[in-house]
Amino acid sequence: MSTQQAPAGTAPYVMGVDIGSTTSKCVILDSTGNILADVIITVGTGTSGPERALTEALDSAGLTREDISCLIATGYGRNTFPGADGQKSELSCHAKGAGKLFPEARTVIDIGGQDAKVLQLGPNGTLLNFTMNDKCAAGTGRFLDVMANVLEMGIQDLAPEGAKSTHPAHISSTCTVFAESEVISQLASGTPKADIIAGIHDSVAQRVAGLAKRTGITPQVVMTGGVAQNYGVVRSIEKLIEQPITTTPFAQSVGAYGAALYALEQVQNG
Secondary structure (H helix, E strand, O other): OOOOOOOOOOOOEEEEEEEOOOOEEEEEEOOOOOEEEEEEEOOOOOOOHHHHHHHHHHHHHOOOHHHEEEEEEEOOOHHHOOOOOEEOOHHHHHHHHHHHHOOOOOEEEEEOOOOEEEEEEOHHHOEEEEEEEOOOOOOOHHHHHHHHHHOOOOHHHHHHHHOOOOOOOOOOOOOHHHHHHHHHHHHHOOOOHHHHHHHHHHHHHHHHHHHHHHHOOOOOEEEEOHHHHOHHHHHHHHHHHOOOEEOOOOHHHHHHHHHHHHHHHHHHOO
């Protein structure tokens, strides 16, 4: 999604703020739904991240807080954000955002910092059903963060390095703590990092594919959230669910985009 300086004559402006456990996202729309700003700050709830995202988004769009007619907050920390005009669940917002970006989407896989969700959508982004894993870090962005630290790599380097694998390692544990021990053991035994990473991607995929199969998988399948930027995980999930997955560079901001769409509806409906 491209952003642009706010042009004249497109007020009112609305904002969606998605306050996650590890990141804060902010999207500003004009009255026709054009995206004027899309900002991601890599710290989440309980920090200055949400306010920083808001400030940077306003600066990017050339607007002030007084120009925003409606602000909807979503995500893990949505109830802690001061000045919001309303809150919406992240499930509803991801459904709304994904449905707008991909009108044919019927299954949305969202992997965030602390949870993984699979949503069933009807027409127009209507949320019909969902399955969620929020009790364990396995199968989430946090799991990948932990593994990257063990491997002494940046999270952004996992996918290209894992793509070099010829024999993916088997990571049997579904617990982050035990999986971490397995990875350390694999390193000590001389297993190539590429093979370990491929095994990590497969481990995440198995967890998420299990959620998807319980929810039901109907094409078009779309993936949102920060982990959607890791094409190694995306490819592993595709193999397990036997369906192609559509992603977007905008994946991490889909929840904030959905919140902004709800804000726009609220303004339009008076």
